[in-house]
Amino acid sequence: MRFSKQTFVTAFALFSLFFGAGNLIFPAFLGYNAGDGWLMVSIGFVLSAVVIPILAIYGHAKLQGTMMDFGKKVSPTFAFIYSLVVYVISVSFPSPRTASVTYELAIEPYLKPTFEMSSWQFSTVYFLLVLVFALNRSKVMDIIGKFLTPGILIILGSIVCIGFFGEYEPLRASIYVSNLTSGILEGYQTFDAIGGVLVGGVLVISLSLKGVSKEESKSVIAKAGLLAGLGFVFMYVGMIALGAYNSGTLDINNRTELLNLLSYNTLGSIGRTALGVLVALACFTTAVGIVTGTADFFKGLFNDSRKAYIITAVISSVLGVVMGQLDVNAIIVVAFPALMLIYPITIALILLNAIPEKYASALVFKAVVVVTIVCSIPDFFSTIGFADAVQPIQEFLPFGTVTLGWLLPALFAFVLVNLIQYKRKES
Known part of the structure; x- marks a missing residue:
């Protein structure tokens, strides 16, 4: 199997567009709670947080269309309503949440008390940058794939690899009744199935704008999905194992605290700074993918109108600033009911299209x-x-x-x- 330069760039972009703050904080704490059962929770987590999202990418590679095509066999009306709901949810909650997480974990701790930057100010700057990337969407994959993703891989890979050389107490017993089921449910909470349906459309359109034919696009996206999936497996299993190895050594109550300690214990004081950079990169690329995908959707509704694309990107960015003023937990609580209904539908559509x-x-x-x-x-x-x-x-x-x-x-x-x-x- 041959991999072109475009395949690697697409794979890096795909990895980064998927990899948000939730993907970063879930695995280590899952492993910490699983202890000696970390291998089974890893299998469950990979099934729901890697296999299903990558199947969504394969579905897009086969369809060579947009999210509307995922549900068109049910009915055109269903496809429209489903797509509209997913995009509204995405720009209303996950996208603003990326700004909130970045501010709380990567900005605020390093600025205080020497410099004050309000959440409003940060969110405005943050989504202005997101808007710049979205309006230059033909360059999105190259910028993300060539520059941002390698930064994420280097930082997280360093934490995982160096962490394995530490000295730890024996692993504690798992707190879960069923390690496999717990891993599946934790991966379920990443909502990457929705991300797969959304991001896949971004890849199809981006490759089309670069002059890649449909047949070549199918091959590029399929191979890129395989490479990105392998990258996710390495990172997820590595972080789960690292959390498990620390289960008998550390006394931790929440995900963020564990991630901070893991980064500090492996990379020292520079580790916390590296973690802040990692969170910022992961969140930013996710926001770019969401805003770009949403703008593509509304552009398609108005006969490929560039004006519709720009207006949607601007509205999505403004909504991100406003909703981003809520703290992370508040956004999660508000979004959860809608996601509990839309997520199973998304998984069903992914599997049927694959x-x-x-x-x-x-x-x-x-x-x-x-x-x-x-x-x-x-x-x-x-x-x-x-x-x-x-x-x-x-x-x-x-x-x-x-x-x-x-x-x-x-x-x-x-x-x-x-x-x-x-x-x-x-x-």
Whole structure:
């Protein structure tokens, strides 16, 4: 298998567009809590935080279209509503959250008390830079792939590699009842499945603007997805293992504290500065991907209007400044109910678009998506204050108590409809 320069640049860009602050802080703390069960939680985390998002990239490589194409087999109306909801959620919550995380972890601790910079001031500068990158979207992949991603890989790779040479106490026992399930659910919370559907469209359009043909684009994106996936596996498993090795040595209560200590213990005082740079790079590239993807979507709705692209990018950036004034926890709490409904639908669409078309007819799409939506509703109502009312339903559905009640019913619908269609062809 040959890899061109464009493939490597695309792979680096893909890695960076995916890699946000959540991807940075989840793995180490997961390993810390898993202790001697770190290998099984690693497998679970990789399944939900690497395999599914990369399958979304493969789906885009096959479709060579936008997010609208992911749901078009259900119906054009569904595809539009789904895409609109995802983009509105993305620019309203995850994108502003990148500014909040950067300010709280990478800016504020280093400026105080010698220099005061308010959250308003920082968010304004931050999203002005995001807007500059978005308006130069034909250069986005090259800039991110050639410069920003190597910085992330060098810093995080140094923390992981140097950390393995430390001296640690024996690993403590895992706190989880099921290490595999806990790993899957923690990866579920990264929301990278949505990122895969969004970012994949950015890659397709960016390569098109660079004059890459559709056939070549399919190959480039597929190979880039493989390379980026391997990079994620290395980083995630490395951070999970490093957190586990420290489980018997450190007494930690939260993710950020553990990450700070790991960076300090491996790279010394420069480690904390490096962590700040890493957080800033990871968050910034994610924000660029979200704003660019959203602007692409609305540009397509208005006959490829450049004006629509610019207006959407500006509005998304202004919204980022306003919503970015909320602290990180507040943004997560507000966004969580909507994500509990949209995320299962996204996973279902990714898997259906990734498998061979003979198993994913329009009827299969409709059945699986409808079942997924219906079985996800209890999880949605549980997060907005109706937990007691929907608890019996969650307990009735397999895996319903761990917010995966949609999974087996959707799988059953997939198998049943395919069997019915097969029988019809036979007769």
